[in-house]
Amino acid sequence: MLHILWLIIKWILILLGILIGLIFLILLLLLFCPIRYRGKIKKDRTDSLRKIHATGEVSWLLHIISAQVFWEQGVLKTKICFLGIPLEKIKNLFRKKKEPRALSNSGNQNAKKQTESSRSHEKTSKSENQNDTAELQMSEPQEDTVEDINEILENVIMEPISISEEISEESEDEKKLRTKIADLILNIVGRIKTAVGKLFRIVQNFLGIPKRILKKIQSLALTIRNFCDKINRWKEFLDHPRTREALSFLWKNAKKLIYHVFPTRITGKITFGNEDPAVTGMVLAVLGMTIPFHKNKIEAAPLFDDENVLEGEILLKGRIYGIVVLKTAAELYFNKNIKYVIHRWRHKEVKHGERE
Incomplete structure (x- = not known):
């Protein structure tokens, strides 16, 4: 017996170890296997903006799981794949396997319905015969009821004759x-009342009138006072050193996260032009401000030919590691200054000097 119990416990512990190992492996993959994305935008030299071709793809774990998005001629399409096979095809395969089973079940159901319908016809025929016999029994006249009706009619005819004589x-x-x-009396009284x-x-x-004016003045004074109090509270809240430290820490982590999520590779070329040369110059200035983001890897070719032109192609790639996102979230959660700001936000009526 002890040997059998030891074997059962051994197999249970082995299964638990396998489950814990799989969970740990999945966590490691989520943290250290990056989510990769890429996109492409293309515009030919046409007048309509609907003829923009755009594609995007997000993949994880060496393209085992991927999602694709297509934008063509104003129509959005999506596709989710597992091991390169779309989920729609997998669903269709399962449906085809279930169809013959459904047909066999439908045949059995039809046979059951036929038997039930035959039974219901027999029941209805029996109930109709019973109803006919009951109607024949009810149709026989009764002598006692006729005498009662005659007495009631005589009483009804004699009553209005006596009433008419009194009136x-x-x-x-x-x-x-x-x-x-x-x-006349009612009309006079009603007019006097009105x-x-x-x-x-x-x-x-x-x-x-004076009471209303005083109430309005008091309400205006209260609103102005409440507004001034709110401004003073916000000013004290933002000027506090711990809130400043929390905001600076949040801004630093946000910049790191944006830099991590931002595409690692951007290439492309844009050719644009407008009937007004001033507009093309303004667009060129705005594109020049984006050079720190793409590091001058997108070529901008302006045209001053007095025509509206927009064409080009942009490619981008990037990746996101789960460990970086988890690290920034943990740093923000365990920071004392951010906890203080959250506490102050929930308890706005408490002053800064009371709880620090």
Whole structure:
């Protein structure tokens, strides 16, 4: 027994070691195997900007996993590949294998539906026969109900006759006079109420004008005071030495990360021109400002021929290491000054001198 238990524990430990080794290998690949990208932009000498051809590709682990993007004539297309095979083809292969199984299942379902439909027809025929017998039984007349109906009709006919005799005793002229007098009284009372209400509202509005003016002045004063307080808080927050150190540290790491992510190789040539020579000169000046980024590897050829021209081709390549991104994130997370800034941002009402 002990020997068998020892073998089971041994195999469990071997499997756990293999799983831990695979996880460690995947982490190492994510950190030290770079994500490579490249792109290409091409524009022929045409009037429309839609005829730009652009392609981009992102790959990882020696192109085992890759994603491609194409832009042609205003249409965007994407393609994801595994070992150079698009995922659409892999999905189609799995679908073809599942189709014969689905057909066999559909045949069985049709047979079941036919049997169920035959059973339902039999049930409906039986229920119809039962309903016919019930209707025949209900159609037989009952003598007791006829006598009750005759008594109710006699009572209904005698009641309106007695009511009409009582109403005829009162004269119609007296009713008309009473209704006219009541209408006049109601109209007079309603007009008096409306007039009094209007006067009361006018007086109330006139007396409430100074109160409204005071409220508006107080609200304006409060808004101005709150705005000034916010400006002072932001000024104190930004002028604090720890916030300055945090911002400088953040800017240094951001520059390093941008320099790492920026393409390592850029080449190309651009030919451009405009009807106005001043515009071409301005564009050339702007392109000259980008020389520190591509290190003068993109040739710019301006044309002063009084026509609108734009053509060229640009190629770029780069890579991103996961270890660099993780390192910068860890440095930012464990920096005390950045933690202080985050704490101050969450607790804005606390002053700088209270918690440092």
